[in-house]
Amino acid sequence: MTEYTVSGMSCGGCETAVVEALSEVPGVEDATADHEAGIVTVSGDAGTEAVVAAIGDAGYEVIDA
Template identity: 65%
Template sequence: MTTIDVDGMSCTGCEDNVTDALGDLPGVESASADHEAGTATVEGDVDVDAVVAAIEDAGYEASA
């Protein structure tokens, strides 16, 4: 499991945006986001840099 810090999520709609962006990555078995905790979690064989890039492409700031 990989957990990424995400800044800029303020609601469940933001969680959906991040989860959808991560779900499109190859190797992702499951993905979730929590705007209250400011994190996104990915399970599967994924590249952390690709996860961060996908979150940033969705309009949020991310760091591993």
């Protein structure tokens, strides 16, 4: 399990957008997002670059990976 600090998430819809984007990444087994804490947690063997790219494509920025 890996945690990423993400900026820009402000609501439950943001959480859903990030989790849906991550569900498309090969190797992601599970993903959760907490907009209040600004944390995204990813389980599986997906590479960091792929996870960061998916979060970016969803419109958010990883500030600590």
